[in-house]
Amino acid sequence: MQLEAVLMFALPDEIEDILQAIRRLGDRESVPIALAGLAVIISAWAALISRRSMKASERGAIAAEIQARHATVQADAAERQAVAASEQAYLASSEVHTAIQSSQISALEGAKARIDASLPRVSVIIFKKNDHAGLSENSYALAAPLHVMADTVPVQLDHWSTEGSESSTPHWAWDAFFVSHGLLLNFGNEPARVIPNGVQFYAATHPFTGEKLEEPPTTIHGERILYPGQSALFQVIARKQVDDWVRIIRKNETGKEYCEAYISFFPADFDEPECAVRIRTTGNPLRRPIPKNTYAIFVPNSYFDVRLEFLRNYPDSPEEIAARLKGDKEELLALQLQKDRTRMLHEELAARKSDAKGKNTNAGNTSAD
Helix, strand or coil: CHHHHHHCCCCCHHHHHHHHHHHHHCCCCCHHHHHHHHHHHHHHHHHHHHHHHHHHHHHHHHHHHHHHHHHHHHHHHHHHHHHHHHHHHHHHHHHHHHHHHHHHHHHHHHHHHHHHHHCCCEEEEEEEECCCCEEECCHHHCCCCCCCCCCCCCEEECCCCCCCCCCCCCHHHCEEEEEEEEEEEECCCCCEEEEEECEEEECEECCCCCCEECCCCECCCCCEEECCCCEEEEEEEEEEEHHHHHHHHHHCCHHHCEEEEEEEEEECCCCCCCEEEEEEEEECCECCCCCCCCCEEECCCCCEEEEEEEEECCCCCHHHHHHHHHCCHHHHHHHHHHHHHHHHHHHHHHHHHHHHHHHHHHHHHHHHC
8 A cells, every 4th residue: 555655746757667567576564664765865966966966066167257358248239339339439529629620720820811911011111219218298298200308317306396397287296208210111012001009100301212202292181191112200209107117116016117108000991801000109208216205206317118019900819800891891890709708817917927826926936934
């Protein structure tokens, strides 16, 4: 009965064959021994199956590890592809940016070349500086040219004194100035319109050829006309009121001791293109430092320097080129306002840096003391 009970379980075919052989050969008394042997066989079989299962698990783990490595390699390859794609995109963007910059530079260079080809051909030189500075109650009333100054020795000035004045003007309101003389020459083939600002034209002898030069003719708008091959003489009076010179000295604003005059040039029949020359005179006709209990001392033999800076009104962006070609004055005004704001911002930042540097220097000196 026990053997039949065992056979009720679903066993592998090999085990069932062994049980059937035991049942045919054995008797009832040997069945327990047979069952014990069968248990041993089943245990061995189970151990074999378990070992196979473990080996299968190990192989599965190895396969999973290999798959994980493959996945890691694929992820690394994908990452490298992504980096390569990003680098290619950056290179493409850089090439586009370079192409845009090149096109903008080409456009600006083309505009500059067109402007240069249309500019009036006028040369400007300074050929003489007066040896002495000038002092006048009203320098605007002085006739041109001024070659000799009345005062050649130092003059002590009093703030409210009117000594030497013809119209009771106190010394603080007098003009102290430097005088220099220049020459214009139109070496182009077209007439040029000349607009002076702080410059006086006069008739005299050419300083190099001895030719008699007349003042250039004046239009009803105050413009001068300089014909091809024509020369013109001018003088620059770099003036400030005595009170302004004194203020500069007392504030020690050495970098601002200059006066500027301008001469602008246009084609005779167009308002564009415009070019100009800035005439900057640097110096101070008053004694530095000012003695105590003294308002100011005028020094006629004070040194001064005169420099020319030639100005060209070139566009600095494709938008400005387009606005000029279209004659869009509103767009040009907006662009100019934007440039002015940018310039003012840069000047403000530079002033802040200068102030911070000065404070740090003062703090260092204080610490050292």
